[in-house]
Amino acid sequence: MSAMPRSLSLKTKICSTVLLLFLAGSWLSVYVAGERLAGKMTTLLENQQFSAATYIASDVEGKLRLRIELLERNAARFTPEILADPRKAREILSSLLGLQFLFKNGLVVVSKDGQGIADYPVVAGRAGASFDDQDSFRKVAATGKPVIGKPRASRFSGKPGVVVAAPIKDASGQMIGALEGFAHLDEPSFLGQAQDTRLGKTGYIVIDVPEYGLIATASDPSRILQPMAAPGENAMLDKFVAGYEGSGVTVNSKGVETLTSGKQVPVAGWIVQLVLPTSEAFAPIREMRLGAYSLAATLSLLCSLVLWLVVRRLLAPLSMASARVGEMSTGKREFTALPVSGHDELGQLLVNFNLLVAERKHAEEGLREREAFVHDILDSLPMHVAILDNAGGIVAQNEAWTRFGRENGLAGDYWSSPRNYLAICEAAAHGPDADAAGAVKTGLAALLRAESQSFVMDYAGHSPGQRRWFTLYARRLQHHIRGGVVVAHLDVSHIKLAQERLKQAHDALEQRVQERTRQLNQNVEELRRAKEQAESAGRMKANFLANVSHEFKTPLNPIIAFTGLVLESDLTVEQREELEEVSKAAQKLLGMIESLIELTGLDSYRPQAATVGARTLLDLLLGELAPGARDKGLALTGTIDPQTPGSVVTDLNLARLTLVKIGENAVKFTATGGVDIQVASRRDNDGSAELCFTVRDTGIGVEADKIEQIMSGLCQADTPLTKRYRGLGLGLTTALKALELLGGSLGVRNAPEGGSIFTVCLPLPENEPAREAGEKAPEE
Numbered sequence: 001m002s003a004m005p006r007s008l009s010l011k012t013k014i015c016s017t018v019l020l021l022f023l024a025g026s027w028l029s030v031y032v033a034g035e036r037l038a039g040k041m042t043t044l045l046e047n048q049q050f051s052a053a054t055y056i057a058s059d060v061e062g063k064l065r066l067r068i069e070l071l072e073r074n075a076a077r078f079t080p081e082i083l084a085d086p087r088k089a090r091e092i093l094s095s096l097l098g099l100q101f102l103f104k105n106g107l108v109v110v111s112k113d114g115q116g117i118a119d120y121p122v123v124a125g126r127a128g129a130s131f132d133d134q135d136s137f138r139k140v141a142a143t144g145k146p147v148i149g150k151p152r153a154s155r156f157s158g159k160p161g162v163v164v165a166a167p168i169k170d171a172s173g174q175m176i177g178a179l180e181g182f183a184h185l186d187e188p189s190f191l192g193q194a195q196d197t198r199l200g201k202t203g204y205i206v207i208d209v210p211e212y213g214l215i216a217t218a219s220d221p222s223r224i225l226q227p228m229a230a231p232g233e234n235a236m237l238d239k240f241v242a243g244y245e246g247s248g249v250t251v252n253s254k255g256v257e258t259l260t261s262g263k264q265v266p267v268a269g270w271i272v273q274l275v276l277p278t279s280e281a282f283a284p285i286r287e288m289r290l291g292a293y294s295l296a297a298t299l300s301l302l303c304s305l306v307l308w309l310v311v312r313r314l315l316a317p318l319s320m321a322s323a324r325v326g327e328m329s330t331g332k333r334e335f336t337a338l339p340v341s342g343h344d345e346l347g348q349l350l351v352n353f354n355l356l357v358a359e360r361k362h363a364e365e366g367l368r369e370r371e372a373f374v375h376d377i378l379d380s381l382p383m384h385v386a387i388l389d390n391a392g393g394i395v396a397q398n399e400a401w402t403r404f405g406r407e408n409g410l411a412g413d414y415w416s417s418p419r420n421y422l423a424i425c426e427a428a429a430h431g432p433d434a435d436a437a438g439a440v441k442t443g444l445a446a447l448l449r450a451e452s453q454s455f456v457m458d459y460a461g462h463s464p465g466q467r468r469w470f471t472l473y474a475r476r477l478q479h480h481i482r483g484g485v486v487v488a489h490l491d492v493s494h495i496k497l498a499q500e501r502l503k504q505a506h507d508a509l510e511q512r513v514q515e516r517t518r519q520l521n522q523n524v525e526e527l528r529r530a531k532e533q534a535e536s537a538g539r540m541k542a543n544f545l546a547n548v549s550h551e552f553k554t555p556l557n558p559i560i561a562f563t564g565l566v567l568e569s570d571l572t573v574e575q576r577e578e579l580e581e582v583s584k585a586a587q588k589l590l591g592m593i594e595s596l597i598e599l600t601g602l603d604s605y606r607p608q609a610a611t612v613g614a615r616t617l618l619d620l621l622l623g624e625l626a627p628g629a630r631d632k633g634l635a636l637t638g639t640i641d642p643q644t645p646g647s648v649v650t651d652l653n654l655a656r657l658t659l660v661k662i663g664e665n666a667v668k669f670t671a672t673g674g675v676d677i678q679v680a681s682r683r684d685n686d687g688s689a690e691l692c693f694t695v696r697d698t699g700i701g702v703e704a705d706k707i708e709q710i711m712s713g714l715c716q717a718d719t720p721l722t723k724r725y726r727g728l729g730l731g732l733t734t735a736l737k738a739l740e741l742l743g744g745s746l747g748v749r750n751a752p753e754g755g756s757i758f759t760v761c762l763p764l765p766e767n768e769p770a771r772e773a774g775e776k777a778p779e780e
Contacts, residue, residue: 014311018307019300019304022300022303022307023300026296026299026300027296027300030295033292037285037288038282038285041282041284041285042282045281045282046259047247049199049247049261049276050246050247050261050274052261053261053262053263053273056263056272057264057265057272059193060194060207060265060268060272061265061267063191064148064265065267066102067102067164067181068146068148068166068267070098070099070102071146071165071166071179071180072146074096074099074179075166075167075178076168076169078092080176083109083111083117083168086117086118086127087118089117089118090118090119090120090122093107093109093119094120096120099181100121101189102181102183102189103164103181103182104183104184105154105157105161105182105183105184106120106121106156106181106182107119107120107179107180107181108126108131108180108182109179109180110177110178110179110180112175112177113132114130114132115128115131115132116128116131123157126156131178131180134149135149136149136150136163136165136180137178140165140167140175140178141175144169144175145167146164146165146166147164147165148162148164149162150162150209150211150214151212151214151216151217152225153225154182154184157184159184159186160224161183163180163182164180165179166180185216185217185224191217194218194219195217195224197219198219199275200276201280202277203219203274203275204218204219204220204275205218206219206223206272206273207265207272207273208240208270208271208273209228209268210241210269210270213228214226214227215227229253230253233253234251234252234253235248235251236248236250237262237273239262240264240271244262245262245263247260247262248260249278257277257279258275258276258281259275259277259282260273260274260275260276261274317347318349321338321353324338325338325353335360336357337358338350338353338354340354375398378398379398381398381400382400382490382491383398383400383489383490384400384401384488384490385401385487385488386398386401386421386486386487386488387477387486388421388484389484390484391420392420392444392448393419393421421444421487422441422444425437425438425440425441425444436457436459436460436461439457439459443455443457443474444474447474448485450476452476453475453476453478454473454476455473455474455475456472457471457472458471458492467493468491468493469491469495470489470490470491470492470493471490472489472490473487473488473490474488559582559586560586563583564583566579567579567580605654607651607741609649609650609651612647612648612649612650612652614640614648617648617679618677618679618693621638621660621663621677621693622636624656624663625660625664629674633672634670634673635673635674635675636674636675636677637676638679639676639677640679641679641680641681643681644680644681644691645764648691648762648764649764649765650742650762654738654741654742655742655762657734657735657738658738658744658760659695661731661735662695662731662732662746662758662760663677664731665731666695666696666758668731669697669699669700669756670697670699670700671699672698673698673699674697674698675695675696675697675698676695676696677693677695678693678694679691679694680694681764688764690744690761690762690763690764691762691763691764692759692760693762695757695759696755697755698751698754698755701750701751701755702748702750702756735760739760742762744761744762744763745761746758746760746761
């Protein structure tokens with residue numbers, strides 16, 4: 001195998017770090033300064049070039065305005081009479097020396113029909129030529145204002161130029177002709193300067209006419225009167241056409257990156273462009289950057305050399321100390337203090353090293369003391385503890401381990417260092433404890449291979465004269481340099497013996513529990529049979545009561561009917577009173593029998609849930625109670641809380657029966673005042689919701705010690721006051737039975753101002769229906 005590469009020296013690391021920081025700082029400074037300077041120079045170039053474009057555009061603007069103003073001013077000299085005489089018109093043209101200088105290709109007077117009248121200087125065929133097909137004449141005729149025409153080659157001289165035309169008007173302001181002048185684009189007094197001017201070595205000037213998509217003139221003669229770049233080919237030209245004025249970098253239609261500046265010529269709608277390739281425009285910036293980077297590279301090399309020499313000299317004592325420490329670590333030199341040659345950081349390091357030497361000697365002494373202390377602790381433990389190396393050899397053990405071996409006949413080195421514990425387990429695998437020995441060997445081997453971190457096992461180690469059990473704890477040493485495993489055996493014989501005694505007691509208790517369970521099952525079976533007999537007797541009783549009640553109704557119906565017929569005949573007052581008492585008694589008896597039939601019928605009734613409106617239940621209750629309340633002169637009222645659900649899912653027959661029985665009970669025990677019924681919903685702490693009917697009366701009330709007796713059913717509170725209101729007490733019993741089938745509840749309490757309050761609550765479903773606004777029921 002090849003040798004491992006040596007680590008970098010401290011001198012190299014320091015030099016590299018400092019040099020890296022220096023180079024990063026210097027080169028970053030050069031880069032930032034260069035970028036800032038380049039940005040400023042770029043802005044300066046753009047501003048200078050835009051200033052030049054502004055100057056040229058202003059010059060072109062002035063020259064065009066001068067020509068337009070002179071044409072417009074001299075057009076006023078032509079009257080209809082002069083236009084009718086070509087000779088006079090030519091004389092006037094010949095006298096216009098200023099216009100002749102500005103329009104060296106000549107001046108032409110055109111009639112309103114577009115026919116040439118006169119020209120100067122005279123060019124054959126121009127005076128009688130037709131001008132109505134030229135854009136300049138059509139625009140003048142259409143607008144009545146001076147115009148600048150489309151740049152084109154003259155059809156008479158063939159040279160590129162542009163027509164400037166002004167209208168000729170009569171006294172009424174009507175156009176009667178036009179005065180046109182054709183100026184050559186290369187005239188020094190016009191655009192000749194733009195054609196002759198160059199920007200640097202490769203730059204150029206272009207004057208564009210966006211209205212016609214033409215280049216009016218340019219520094220490159222080959223581009224005069226050529227089409228402009230199509231939209232999308234030159235981003236800056238597109239911006240200039242859209243109205244932008246300024247400078248920017250773009251790629252032109254030939255694929256060359258350029259610095260382009262543009263300025264509008266408002267009077268003509270032209271655009272003056274100054275174009276300079278960036279390779280030439282930014283050449284000084286590139287040269288400046290190259291010089292700065294070259295200077296930075298030279299300084300970096302020089303600083304690297306100086307830094308290396310300085311660091312080498314400063315770290316010479318450190319190199320000497322490092323060599324001697326290396327000799328100490330290999331045993332070639334005694335571990336002693338090093339000479340201190342200075343008071344700088346290196347000198348302080350050597351001083352600290354010498355202190356470390358003294359501290360190490362002191363630590364070695366302390367380590368020997370700690371090892372003795374650890375051995376004392378291990379020897380004091382009741383557990384049999386041994387330390388194994390990575391091969392399973394016993395490298396150390398406590399006194400309990402050695403004593404156990406001695407007491408069990410494991411003399412010599414069989415049970416102690418340097419014996420291999422795995423070999424001990426292997427030898428024991430052929431004896432009476434073969435299974436336990438094999439399991440211990442397997443677990444310890446996994447720990448030594450670092451396949452697990454801990455191992456716990458219970459095993460029996462009986463001797464001929466004693467039953468014994470042990471728990472083995474083994475754990476891999478995590479922080480020891482050479483690894484290994486610590487093994488501990490704990491004698492748990494007393495615990496095992498106690499567990500055996502506990503198991504015997506548990507078995508005895510289990511047998512007793514089974515016997516008691518059999519007896520309990522027999523008692524449960526007897527109770528089940530007794531319950532079935534009681535339920536059978538209850539059904540027989542209910543059937544008997546129902547049959548008897550129907551038998552009682554059979555003779556009562558004719559009694560009531562015939563009593564009614566007799567009351568309709570002529571009777572004495574005494575006879576009528578006696579018969580009315582008979583009729584009332586028969587009606588009361590019939591009511592009791594019907595109540596009994598209702599009560600017995602509930603035993604076999606099966607509720608049928610349906611959606612019932614809260615208002616419907618209240619109206620049914622008020623309708624049932626109204627006759628009785630009216631007979632006694634009682635006020636009967638009912639209200640529904642606005643937050644009450646509009647409906648409830650319940651059995652209508654059972655709900656009506658419960659509410660009517662409670663309401664009739666309130667009317668029965670109320671002599672004066674009235675009965676008020678309030679309907680509202682409430683929600684308990686467990687989240688369940690109920691629809692509650694609260695029946696409040698102003699009657700005799702209920703004694704506190706009799707409420708539980710009344711709620712038990714089939715009885716009444718036995719007081720002299722209640723004996724005035726005769727009955728079997730079946731109303732509350734029937735209500736309680738029906739309410740039980742509905743899963744509802746009944747509450748009873750006395751009102752503070754007198755009377756009693758009965759509250760009937762019916763369960764609401766989890767998802768309550770939409771709420772209806774409550775309204776007070778009409779009083780009865």
